Amino acid sequence: MSDSIVISIDAMGGDHGPAVAVPGVAQALEGFGGRQVRFLLFGDEAQINAELARHPKARAACEVRHTDKVIASDEKAAQALRRGKGSSLWNAVEAVKDGDAQAAVSAGNTGGLMAISKLLLRMTGGLDRPAIVASWPTMRGVTAVLDVGANVSSDAAQLVEFAIMGEAFHCAVHGAHRPSVGLLNVGSEEQKGHEEVREAHKILREAGLDLDYRGFVEGDDIAKGTVDVVVTDGFSGNIALKTAEGTARFVRSVMREAFNSSLQAKIGAMIAAPALHKMRDRLDPSSVNGGPLLGLNGIVVKSHGGADARGYANAIRIAADLASSDYAAQIDRNMKQLAAALPGPGSAGPAAEPAESAQ
Amino acid sequence: MSDSIVISIDAMGGDHGPAVAVPGVAQALEGFGGRQVRFLLFGDEAQINAELARHPKARAACEVRHTDKVIASDEKAAQALRRGKGSSLWNAVEAVKDGDAQAAVSAGNTGGLMAISKLLLRMTGGLDRPAIVASWPTMRGVTAVLDVGANVSSDAAQLVEFAIMGEAFHCAVHGAHRPSVGLLNVGSEEQKGHEEVREAHKILREAGLDLDYRGFVEGDDIAKGTVDVVVTDGFSGNIALKTAEGTARFVRSVMREAFNSSLQAKIGAMIAAPALHKMRDRLDPSSVNGGPLLGLNGIVVKSHGGADARGYANAIRIAADLASSDYAAQIDRNMKQLAAALPGPGSAGPAAEPAESAQ
Numbered sequence: 001m002s003d004s005i006v007i008s009i010d011a012m013g014g015d016h017g018p019a020v021a022v023p024g025v026a027q028a029l030e031g032f033g034g035r036q037v038r039f040l041l042f043g044d045e046a047q048i049n050a051e052l053a054r055h056p057k058a059r060a061a062c063e064v065r066h067t068d069k070v071i072a073s074d075e076k077a078a079q080a081l082r083r084g085k086g087s088s089l090w091n092a093v094e095a096v097k098d099g100d101a102q103a104a105v106s107a108g109n110t111g112g113l114m115a116i117s118k119l120l121l122r123m124t125g126g127l128d129r130p131a132i133v134a135s136w137p138t139m140r141g142v143t144a145v146l147d148v149g150a151n152v153s154s155d156a157a158q159l160v161e162f163a164i165m166g167e168a169f170h171c172a173v174h175g176a177h178r179p180s181v182g183l184l185n186v187g188s189e190e191q192k193g194h195e196e197v198r199e200a201h202k203i204l205r206e207a208g209l210d211l212d213y214r215g216f217v218e219g220d221d222i223a224k225g226t227v228d229v230v231v232t233d234g235f236s237g238n239i240a241l242k243t244a245e246g247t248a249r250f251v252r253s254v255m256r257e258a259f260n261s262s263l264q265a266k267i268g269a270m271i272a273a274p275a276l277h278k279m280r281d282r283l284d285p286s287s288v289n290g291g292p293l294l295g296l297n298g299i300v301v302k303s304h305g306g307a308d309a310r311g312y313a314n315a316i317r318i319a320a321d322l323a324s325s326d327y328a329a330q331i332d333r334n335m336k337q338l339a340a341a342l343p344g345p346g347s348a349g350p351a352a353e354p355a356e357s358a359q
Numbered sequence: 360m361s362d363s364i365v366i367s368i369d370a371m372g373g374d375h376g377p378a379v380a381v382p383g384v385a386q387a388l389e390g391f392g393g394r395q396v397r398f399l400l401f402g403d404e405a406q407i408n409a410e411l412a413r414h415p416k417a418r419a420a421c422e423v424r425h426t427d428k429v430i431a432s433d434e435k436a437a438q439a440l441r442r443g444k445g446s447s448l449w450n451a452v453e454a455v456k457d458g459d460a461q462a463a464v465s466a467g468n469t470g471g472l473m474a475i476s477k478l479l480l481r482m483t484g485g486l487d488r489p490a491i492v493a494s495w496p497t498m499r500g501v502t503a504v505l506d507v508g509a510n511v512s513s514d515a516a517q518l519v520e521f522a523i524m525g526e527a528f529h530c531a532v533h534g535a536h537r538p539s540v541g542l543l544n545v546g547s548e549e550q551k552g553h554e555e556v557r558e559a560h561k562i563l564r565e566a567g568l569d570l571d572y573r574g575f576v577e578g579d580d581i582a583k584g585t586v587d588v589v590v591t592d593g594f595s596g597n598i599a600l601k602t603a604e605g606t607a608r609f610v611r612s613v614m615r616e617a618f619n620s621s622l623q624a625k626i627g628a629m630i631a632a633p634a635l636h637k638m639r640d641r642l643d644p645s646s647v648n649g650g651p652l653l654g655l656n657g658i659v660v661k662s663h664g665g666a667d668a669r670g671y672a673n674a675i676r677i678a679a680d681l682a683s684s685d686y687a688a689q690i691d692r693n694m695k696q697l698a699a700a701l702p703g704p705g706s707a708g709p710a711a712e713p714a715e716s717a718q
Contacts, residue, residue: 152551152552240598247581265630267631279613
């Protein structure tokens, strides 16, 4: 672990801008204990300073770098790339490129963050596009699921790359010694699924990677914690993630309703309150907020646009853990083995657009 | 509503065979009240009769048709098709084809059920492949999600067909007068997602269908009940469904743990027990078990392989509701409008295999 880390913050990103980013920095600092972590905050100086005035302890660890320019949350990635130079998001990522920071955190436009990070930091080794990884609370701890939104379609080689990156991420951030890896599919039999997953399954089985690959898993295996890392394309992964969030919210709301349905139920809930609070903490999505963009020459962590300060602090913690780990070497080793095992170039070119259409 | 319905049952399908199918029939009969429903049970006569002996009321409404032959749950669809003739599954579907029954229910091999149903009953109108629809409990009632597993990839025209079928299904079974329809995607903006969903979105907007189409929805909109019908391809739909099941199970297990974590929590849970039981009923997956294969010339409902008798009874109820509704006419009207609106044939041919691969 390095002794001193600098993290750059896109303070204007997300639904709440500095009103969440600054308290997030303050909360993250409390959790770092002896670790020396400093912050570069990019965005509107006046707004950021107004927030910092409320968090004097954080103020000492922060340097504000002013910019007026902000990328809107609904801007297309290509637009963000063309017009984004000098924005708070751009400058936060550029700080990593320039070596001023070891990791960047943004709650801003996901597509813009992807495109700008890829342009400024470039992809590592054989990787084509960054993947976003989500940390998912499960029956057995935390499962890393990727890709949850960076790529809308992925070919077999990319899925294999996700497996390699996700495994290294789980080691660095969640501390599993040898994480198990599964490929998300609609059944566990060999013949199930579309061509990409079947081909990726074959490569993961046969390429001799240093990975504990366990084969296909299904949607319900995520919450079961059947494996530590679940690999899927960005379309299915994003849908799975948001479906799970929605379901958890629904179940909690039905429970709340039940506890409010009668005086007797209310009394029961009051008595059980301490246990119920512990339960709420365990299911709190902010406890696992923070999705790194994996595969870049540099660390960039996406915070949920609607995250609160506690969630933002967790995204910062993930950025710091990655910055002080050596996961790049682990990825590199497996990427070289993959390149050797695949006939042809080490990885596929940019994925083709899906070929089917209505006509 | 017709006065008398016959439902054919693949009594050997699923994890439990007649041990769930027969009690399922018995429970379904209790719920039919005045409706005349009779059953044809296909499978091993001795086993079925042993179960019927325990349910004398059901016995009177059932006729057993013996066969030794069973399709295994892990058989490939092509195999099931080739070797399945004369099996309990085959014969149950054939009864619908022959007019002996108005609907078939099976908890057996999904791929085999699809293939055999398609062969024996043929697809309606412009449809290419049946879609499986799931009924999903949500904050606002029940949302129909399709396809949840019949097709691993779907082109734009097929997604539009799913919208038409899902809407008619929701009317027939869940009683919405004019169900709203959304297309599952990774964001709500026009430019999001892969080509198939963007193209389907365009058709649903512009083809002049008699549908209340609301645009893109995301994974968390399912449990919110934002729309009555959510349309997606079978791969993402299956993953979403199983992810939601897994998440709901996980949240309930965390809750159980919380209530068992201390004496105080146990006392609270005991007092709140009546309310908690009501909540459990509302979240019970068996209350929404039963996924019809839509798009066939005849009604076939797939019950979950692991469903209990209550779940099986619900699948039977869905089959009966479809059999006594007039949803086919509603589908037909919109399919004709779709055919008129699309340049070229009314629907795409069999979907191409996905074109990307690892090399």
